[in-house]
Structure formats: C-alpha cells, structure tokens
Amino acid sequence: MNNRRIFLQKAGLSAMALSVPAFTPLSAMTNFSTNNQDTRTLRVAIMGLGSYGTRVAEAIQDCKRTKLVGVISGTPSKITAWQSKYNIPAKNCYNYENFDAIKDNPEIDAVYVITPNGLHKSQSIRVAQAGKHVICEKPMAVNALEAQEMVDACDKAGVKLLIGYRMHFEPNTLEIVRMRKAGELGTPLFFQGLSGFIIGDPTQWRLDKELAGGGAMMDIGIYSINGARYMLGEEPVWVTAQETKNNPEKFKEGVDETIQFQLGFPSGAVASCLSTYSMNNLDRFFLNGNKGFAELLPATGYGPIKGKTHKGPLDKPHTTHQTVQMDEMAAIIFDGKTPELPVDGREGLKDMKVIDAIFQAVRTGQKVKLDLV
CATH class of the missing domain: 3.40.50.720 (NAD(P)-binding Rossmann-like Domain)
Known part of the structure; x- marks a missing residue:
C-alpha cells in the first residue's frame, strides 16, 4: 500500500524547474x-x-x-x-x-x-x-x-x-456494425454484454480505489458499456444498476466486485449487462434484432475474436489488435481519417458519464437519466 x-x-x-525555450x-x-x-x-x-x-x-x-x-x-x-x-x-x-x-x-x-x-x-x-x-x-x-x-x-x-x-478496429466487431447499419438484423431490440473474470492479487492497483477509481466496472465493465452503444448504434437515455459484494475484505469500499446494469435507448431497445471480478468465462456480446442476431464469443479478449450471426459464422482474419489500433491512430492523427467507430476523447467521456450514472444508480437504487448527445 x-x-x-x-x-x-x-x-x-509538478515537473522540476527546467530551462526551456x-x-x-x-x-x-x-x-x-x-x-x-x-x-x-x-x-x-x-x-x-x-x-x-x-x-x-x-x-x-x-x-x-x-x-x-x-x-x-x-x-x-x-x-x-x-x-x-x-x-x-x-x-x-x-x-x-x-x-x-x-x-x-x-x-x-x-x-x-x-x-x-x-x-x-x-x-x-x-x-x-x-x-x-x-x-x-x-x-x-x-x-x-x-x-x-x-x-x-x-x-x-x-x-x-x-x-x-x-475493439473499434476489430474486423468481426465492425462486420456486425456494418450488418446493423445495413438493416440485415432488422430493428435492433436487445443487447447483452457479459464482462468478467476472477481477479487475483488482492494488493494490486486495480483493487485500490485511489489508483483505479473503482473495481471491475472500470477495468472490464466498460467493454459492455461501450459495446452496447456501438452495437445498438444509439446513446442510452437511462440506466439502472445493482451491486453484489460477496467478499468485502478483498473488495473494499468504493471497489465494486459485481454490478448488473441495464440501459434504455431512445428507440425502445434495451441492454442488460454484467461486470464482475468474481466469475470466469464471461466475455460475450449478443445483439438481437427483429430479423436476425449477432454474437461475439469471445467478444473483447486479445484475440482471435470469434462469433456468428443468423447468416453463419464470422470469420474475418485476426491481426493483433494493438498493431491495427496504432496504425489506425497514425492515420487519424496525420491524415485526418475518420474511423468507423470513434476513438476520440469525447467518445471516452461518454463512457465515463455512463459509469458515473451506474455508480449513482447503485447508491440510490433509482433509475438515472443520461444525456450523452
């Protein structure tokens, strides 16, 4: 500690005094x-x-x-x-x-x-x-x-x-986004995001409120938040959430162990998600529309990402995610390229607003309104 x-x-x-031009x-x-x-x-x-x-x-x-x-x-x-x-x-x-x-x-x-x-x-x-x-x-x-x-x-x-x-540059993820935009899934109705694993060393910084800002939600739950937004193609307008803490000795005050949360969207679509540090084998996205579905399993691991839709398997080739990300960011910075899914600071800010609202919903037990537009 x-x-x-x-x-x-x-x-x-603060930086030490430097003699700089x-x-x-x-x-x-x-x-x-x-x-x-x-x-x-x-x-x-x-x-x-x-x-x-x-x-x-x-x-x-x-x-x-x-x-x-x-x-x-x-x-x-x-x-x-x-x-x-x-x-x-x-x-x-x-x-x-x-x-x-x-x-x-x-x-x-x-x-x-x-x-x-x-x-x-x-x-x-x-x-x-x-x-x-x-x-x-x-x-x-x-x-x-x-x-x-x-x-x-x-x-x-x-x-x-x-x-x-x-994940905003991952080919199978982008294929589902393409299908949704093209209407191949029909009207999106429901998203499920499961994000979790059993965390080890109880002294690591990820379980320190001061350094991590929270627990599982900050580390792994953010994937389901972000995934719900880009898979459904809308910004949520409300959130409800419930926390379960079975090991308060390991997960101190302000460090969440397991949170279930639900998001509502302007179209009427809903998302149901789970973020946890106490369960393994949780890395799945599922998107359901009135004409079809898409699933990623695993959805956010380092790869390869695998999945299927109502049309069959997703089989886009795998390249190391961080390699693709860094070259794409070079194009964004130098060429002004606009990525299919945004990766700028304002995109990150939206996820932080949702996380704040989730923590508020856990504290109050109330539905919390969101305004991300």
Missing part, C-alpha cells in the same frame, strides 16, 4: 504536408511499462506507420531493459517528474499513457501541455469531470486525444 501511495505522489508531482507549436514539430499522407510514421513514447505497456510495445513492432521511440517510467531498471530491447536512445527516456521535457524533443509525436486510471488525467494534461498528441488507455479517467478536463486541455493545446478502444 505504501509503495502505491508513493507512486501516486511521485507521478502527480519558448513553446513550439505542434505544427512546427511535425510535417503536416498532405503530400506525405500515408507515409509519415507516428513516433510514440509509452508511459507506464507494465504488462499492457509491454503488449503494446510488442504489437508496435509489426506496425507499418507507428514506431516506439521513447519511454516514461518511474522504474529505472525497466527503462534500461526497454532501451536495450527496443533500441531506444537515452535522450528519449524520461521519468514521471521530468517528462514535461518532451516539449523540446522533436523525435516524439505522441505519448501513450498506460498507467493506473487515477493518474490518467494529470499525466495526459501534462503531455498535452508539452505539445504532444495523447493516446490514453481506457477508462480515460476515474469520472466524467476528469475526462472533460482532459478533453478541454487537449483542445486548448491543439493536440489529439485518442482512447485505446482497440
């Missing part, structure tokens, strides 16, 4: 000529060198338009290991106190923030103020207020804010 608190304190420190606009750091579309490489520094940061780093090795060029970590030994493994120069390595100096590093275009949820807001804002694009892992913050601050800060700095919604 003490180590986590020390980490939080260090990560939130005047702010250089992002446009001056990067060549934005349309003549170079589809050729520029997105040069990324990863902040947070844990298990998921490692997964992203490995995936980037197969990217066509993204390159890992820098690291930001509070652990010197990790920095040294990554330098050696990925051939990262010392001048592109930073810690949590001094990374504001990336402002003067023209070799870094963007920073991918992959740290505990409770640190996302402060770190993302500092990256934006340094003039670099921000890619932030989901959930983007611990509540909607923080998420809005991140959006505003990136808008003010004139940089992109993208959220790590890797």
Whole structure:
C-alpha cells in the first residue's frame, strides 16, 4: 500500500524547474504536408511499462506507420531493459517528474499513457501541455469531470486525444456494425454484454480505489458499456444498476466486485449487462434484432475474436489488435481519417458519464437519466 501511495505522489508531482525555450507549436514539430499522407510514421513514447505497456510495445513492432521511440517510467531498471530491447536512445527516456521535457524533443509525436486510471488525467494534461498528441488507455479517467478536463486541455493545446478502444478496429466487431447499419438484423431490440473474470492479487492497483477509481466496472465493465452503444448504434437515455459484494475484505469500499446494469435507448431497445471480478468465462456480446442476431464469443479478449450471426459464422482474419489500433491512430492523427467507430476523447467521456450514472444508480437504487448527445 505504501509503495502505491508513493507512486501516486511521485507521478502527480509538478515537473522540476527546467530551462526551456519558448513553446513550439505542434505544427512546427511535425510535417503536416498532405503530400506525405500515408507515409509519415507516428513516433510514440509509452508511459507506464507494465504488462499492457509491454503488449503494446510488442504489437508496435509489426506496425507499418507507428514506431516506439521513447519511454516514461518511474522504474529505472525497466527503462534500461526497454532501451536495450527496443533500441531506444537515452535522450528519449524520461521519468514521471521530468517528462514535461518532451516539449523540446522533436523525435516524439505522441505519448501513450498506460498507467493506473487515477493518474490518467494529470499525466495526459501534462503531455498535452508539452505539445504532444495523447493516446490514453481506457477508462480515460476515474469520472466524467476528469475526462472533460482532459478533453478541454487537449483542445486548448491543439493536440489529439485518442482512447485505446482497440475493439473499434476489430474486423468481426465492425462486420456486425456494418450488418446493423445495413438493416440485415432488422430493428435492433436487445443487447447483452457479459464482462468478467476472477481477479487475483488482492494488493494490486486495480483493487485500490485511489489508483483505479473503482473495481471491475472500470477495468472490464466498460467493454459492455461501450459495446452496447456501438452495437445498438444509439446513446442510452437511462440506466439502472445493482451491486453484489460477496467478499468485502478483498473488495473494499468504493471497489465494486459485481454490478448488473441495464440501459434504455431512445428507440425502445434495451441492454442488460454484467461486470464482475468474481466469475470466469464471461466475455460475450449478443445483439438481437427483429430479423436476425449477432454474437461475439469471445467478444473483447486479445484475440482471435470469434462469433456468428443468423447468416453463419464470422470469420474475418485476426491481426493483433494493438498493431491495427496504432496504425489506425497514425492515420487519424496525420491524415485526418475518420474511423468507423470513434476513438476520440469525447467518445471516452461518454463512457465515463455512463459509469458515473451506474455508480449513482447503485447508491440510490433509482433509475438515472443520461444525456450523452
């Protein structure tokens, strides 16, 4: 516990006084000529060198338009290991106190923030103020207020804010979205999202309210929230929710173990979802329309994603999700590409508003109205 608190304190420190030249606009750091579309490489520094940061780093090795060029970590030994493994120069390595100096590093275009949820807001804002694009892992913050601050800060700095919604680029997922838009399922009526697993180490940051902002809902339940929105193609207008906590010793106050929640949509469609840290084999999306259905099982794992519809199996080829995500984000940043499903900060903000409402519904036992439009 003490180590986590020390980490939080260090990560939130203001940068040490640095002698730096005047702010250089992002446009001056990067060549934005349309003549170079589809050729520029997105040069990324990863902040947070844990298990998921490692997964992203490995995936980037197969990217066509993204390159890992820098690291930001509070652990010197990790920095040294990554330098050696990925051939990262010392001048592109930073810690949590001094990374504001990336402002003067023209070799870094963007920073991918992959740290505990409770640190996302402060770190993302500092990256934006340094003039670099921000890619932030989901959930983007611990509540909607923080998420809005991140959006505003990136808008003010004139940089992109993208959220790590890797499923928004997954081929079988996009095929279901295509079918729904084309009317092949008829009128969408019902979505079910099951998201859960049995979490291990009770001392990990994901079970620390200060660092995680919650429990299972923040980590895994967000997939069902987001999935309900893009599968049904609408924004929910109300939510109800119920919490079950069987192990209060492991899941302390403010750290949810299991939450069932229901969403209502303007068309009359409904969603019924489960988020849990206490049950395995829960990774399923099911979409039902009056003319057909679609199912993903598994729906959000690292792949391959498998599924079927009333027309037969879904068999789109699998490519490592993070590889596809990072190259697509390069196209969004450099080419102005509009993805089929949004991955910007405002998309992340909508999910945070739903999570806030779910927690409110759990506390009050009441149906909570939503306004995401």
